[in-house]
Amino acid sequence: MGLLLGATPGLAQDGLPRLPLTYAPAFDAIGRLGPDPKFQTSQGCTATLIAPDLLLTAAHCLAAGPSNAVFAPGWRVGRRNPSIAIARTLRHPDYGGIGSLQFENDIALAVLSVPVTGVPPLALADLSGAAIYNEPVALLGYHAGAQGGLSGAFDCPVGPGRGRLMGVECPVRGGNSGSPLLIKSDGEWRIVGVAAARAGNRAAMAVALDDWLHASVAAHLKGD
Numbered sequence: 001m002g003l004l005l006g007a008t009p010g011l012a013q014d015g016l017p018r019l020p021l022t023y024a025p026a027f028d029a030i031g032r033l034g035p036d037p038k039f040q041t042s043q044g045c046t047a048t049l050i051a052p053d054l055l056l057t058a059a060h061c062l063a064a065g066p067s068n069a070v071f072a073p074g075w076r077v078g079r080r081n082p083s084i085a086i087a088r089t090l091r092h093p094d095y096g097g098i099g100s101l102q103f104e105n106d107i108a109l110a111v112l113s114v115p116v117t118g119v120p121p122l123a124l125a126d127l128s129g130a131a132i133y134n135e136p137v138a139l140l141g142y143h144a145g146a147q148g149g150l151s152g153a154f155d156c157p158v159g160p161g162r163g164r165l166m167g168v169e170c171p172v173r174g175g176n177s178g179s180p181l182l183i184k185s186d187g188e189w190r191i192v193g194v195a196a197a198r199a200g201n202r203a204a205m206a207v208a209l210d211d212w213l214h215a216s217v218a219a220h221l222k223g224d
Contacts, residue, residue, distance in 0.1 A: 015143040015173040016151040021076075024150055027189075028074030029122045032142050033057055033110075033178060035068050045178040046141035047071055048122055048191060052115035054220055056124075057178030058196045058207070059091040059108040071112060073119050075142065076149030085113040090216060104163040106196040107207045109216055124209060124217065125183060125190035132158050132166075132183060132192055139170050139195060139204065141179025152179075164208040166193055172204040181206045 019027075033055070034044025045061035055071055062069060070083040091108040140152030156170035158181075168181060172195060181193035193206040 015171050016139065016141065016153055016176070018149060018151045019140070021149070024074065024076060027122075027140055027150060027152075028119045030140055030142075030150060030180060031071055031073035032075040033061055033069055033071050035064070035070070044142070044175060046176060046180075046195075047110065047178050048180045049073055049116055049119060050121050050124060050191065050217065051221060052117070052121065053112045054121075054217065055086075055110040055112065056180065056191065056194060056213075057108055057110060058194055059095040059106045060097075060196070061178050062086075062089045062091060062108050062110060063097075065089070066110065069110070071110070073116055074150075084116065087111045087113040092212060103196040103205050104161075104165045104207060107194050107209075107213060109213075109220070111220070122180065122182070123188060123190045124214065125185065125192045126214070133160055134158070135183070137168070137192065138182040138184075138189070139168055139172070139176075139179055139206075140182065141172075141176045141195065143173045143175040156181075158206075161205055164210055165196075166206045166208055167199060168195070168204040168206050169202065170204060171202050172198050176204065 029049040033047035047055040047057035066086040069086045072081045072083045075081045092105040094105040096102045136155045138154040153170045159167040161167045179195040180191045182189045193208045197205045
């Protein structure tokens with residue numbers, strides 16, 4: 001059974017290691033998503049900017065609706081961290097809700113009330129999750145045990161799960177829901193999935209991007 005990775009303290013005793021500050025600017029598109037504009041509590045998830053006004057995250061992170069979430073790109077202690085309100089959300093049509101334990105559709109988009117400037121979005125990879133099985137990937141996000149800034153690893157092995165789920169062999173904990181799973185292609189980091197739940201003590205379940213996600217992003221970019 002998997003455990004949701006939203007803001008539940010104590011899900012695990014460790015987690016992804018804190019990244020050096022020199023790494024952080026390259027991943028400022030990854031930020032904290034939660035109900036507290038100042039992020040003074042451990043509550044929240046991770047989300048990624050994939051267009052100036054569009055986020056990718058886990059569907060269960062948006063269960064409370066857009067009025068109860070703000071996004072802070074590149075959040076870290078010791079810097080000004082402006083938070084941006086969520087205007088509307090779009091969860092996967094087959095997402096069954098938090099109580100369903102059906103994580104394979106636990107993926108969503110969120111439209112920001114204003115675009116983010118000065119932060120390059122991360123691109124989506126145009127491939128299936130199966131294409132990266134047995135390949136190391138990066139998993140980056142914010143978890144309850146590393147409140148100072150972004151944490152992650154760049155050598156997480158990936159294996160098949162159920163349906164569009166991928167098993168990611170890196171430790172995760174509360175707050176890592178919505179964290180992007182990344183591969184490097186032609187010198188550019190691209191997103192292949194989103195962390196949705198914890199599997200045991202040392203692994204995560206991630207949802208691979210699907211046709212609905214790509215079509216929804218394309219429609220948003222066209223203004224539909």
